[in-house]
Amino acid sequence: MSAIPPVTLEHIRRVPKVLLHDHLDGSLRPETVAELADATGYRGLPTTDVGELGRWFREAADSGSLVSYLETFAHTCGVMQTEDALVRVAAECAEDLADDGVVYAEVRYAPELFVERGLTLDAVVEAVQEGFAQGERRAAERGKFIRTGTLLCAMRQHARAQEIAEIAVRYRDTGVVGFDIAGPEAGFPPTRNLDAFEYLRTNNAHFTIHAGEAFGLASIWEAIQHCGAERLGHGVRIVDDIKSDPDGTAHLGPLASYVRDRRIPLEICPSSNVQTGAAASIADHPIGLLARLHFRVTVNTDNRLMSGCTVSSEFAALADAFGYGWADLQWFTINAMKSAFLDFDLRLALINNVIKPGYAPLLA
Ligand SMILES: O=c1[nH]cnc2c1ncn2[C@@H]1O[C@H](CO)[C@@H](O)[C@H]1O
Numbered sequence: 001m002s003a004i005p006p007v008t009l010e011h012i013r014r015v016p017k018v019l020l021h022d023h024l025d026g027s028l029r030p031e032t033v034a035e036l037a038d039a040t041g042y043r044g045l046p047t048t049d050v051g052e053l054g055r056w057f058r059e060a061a062d063s064g065s066l067v068s069y070l071e072t073f074a075h076t077c078g079v080m081q082t083e084d085a086l087v088r089v090a091a092e093c094a095e096d097l098a099d100d101g102v103v104y105a106e107v108r109y110a111p112e113l114f115v116e117r118g119l120t121l122d123a124v125v126e127a128v129q130e131g132f133a134q135g136e137r138r139a140a141e142r143g144k145f146i147r148t149g150t151l152l153c154a155m156r157q158h159a160r161a162q163e164i165a166e167i168a169v170r171y172r173d174t175g176v177v178g179f180d181i182a183g184p185e186a187g188f189p190p191t192r193n194l195d196a197f198e199y200l201r202t203n204n205a206h207f208t209i210h211a212g213e214a215f216g217l218a219s220i221w222e223a224i225q226h227c228g229a230e231r232l233g234h235g236v237r238i239v240d241d242i243k244s245d246p247d248g249t250a251h252l253g254p255l256a257s258y259v260r261d262r263r264i265p266l267e268i269c270p271s272s273n274v275q276t277g278a279a280a281s282i283a284d285h286p287i288g289l290l291a292r293l294h295f296r297v298t299v300n301t302d303n304r305l306m307s308g309c310t311v312s313s314e315f316a317a318l319a320d321a322f323g324y325g326w327a328d329l330q331w332f333t334i335n336a337m338k339s340a341f342l343d344f345d346l347r348l349a350l351i352n353n354v355i356k357p358g359y360a361p362l363l364a
């Protein structure tokens with residue numbers, strides 16, 4: 001019998017993982033940002049030195065506020081205005097995730113941010129899907145399995161949610177698995193987009209909503225009870241509805257109970273929350289409490305470029321902070337797979353044929 005390996009980054013990279021919340025325009029390789037700026041004539045980068053550029057994104061995003069964090073996306077979106085650029089970024093995204101041991105990923109982006117040079121929204125979606133297909137193929141050629149789906153975001157501060165929802169439904173059979181709203185939360189409640197959410201529900205389409213990140217319970221409540229969100233992007237502020245006694249006994253308010261009882265998945269992104277000020281540090285992150293109370297917690301990257309992270313590094317940071325072992329990491333992974341916007345039979349197959357066998361030798 002070989003000894004069970006310790007929960008280190010190196011070993012975490014080898015076990016199957018599932019990612020539900022990752023932004024395509026927040027996860028480019030720094031060298032790709034620099035090369036695409038050169039190729040497409042984008043002149044706005046703060047530096048063209050690749051090492052400095054990676055550092056710049058992490059530091060600029062380390063701002064303590066969601067609004068200044070989001071300013072960094074001007075540069076990634078700036079270099080993603082052509083079909084070739086979108087294909088490349090999506091293909092590299094699939095490959096990078098596969099190399100990190102991610103077996104299923106839902107990657108999101110807002111098509112409306114890539115039309116500055118004349119691409120149509122449909123052309124954007126088709127280029128991104130082509131890129132993911134290429135990336136999955138290239139990963140498979142290297143012996144790495146990954147399946148991807150995309151989520152189309154509408155930006156809260158624009159008024160295009162209905163249009164984007166219609167595109168999400170139209171492309172549902174070609175890899176678009178759902179819809180989301182992203183962007184600044186304060187001042188832009190999800191109920192501004194009620195028509196779009198009603199349209200999606202009428203068409204039996206899936207959606208998640210960024211809520212409970214920079215703004216509190218009201219945003220979560222609206223997302224679930226008015227809009228009908230199936231999952232919550234972040235949702236960490238649900239802890240505002242939980243009171244803890246000095247001995248650790250927790251008392252859940254009605255919204256927290258509803259979220260837990262209905263098993264509403266929380267797409268938690270620990271490093272991103274520290275950067276935007278939604279959590280003071282990884283060790284202080286509400287994920288510790290939420291996992292202990294058995295909320296449907298999933299672990300995500302949000303923006304790998306801005307946070308300099310991967311799913312594996314997020315797992316490793318949580319294992320360090322909270323002492324999580326392989327059983328906990330499997331629990332996060334199965335939670336995520338159960339919560340995916342993918343057909344039930346495919347979710348079950350990935351759980352039984354890929355995830356459980358991947359962790360089994362570590363749980364003996
Ligand atoms: O954590 C976040 N909260 C809200 N919006 C975000 C977050 N991360 C990225 N984006 C926004 O989503 C857009 C589409 O991918 C990005 O351009 C960025 O503006």
Ligand SMILES: [Zn+2]
Pocket residue numbers: 021023182210233302
């Ligand atoms: Zn996000």
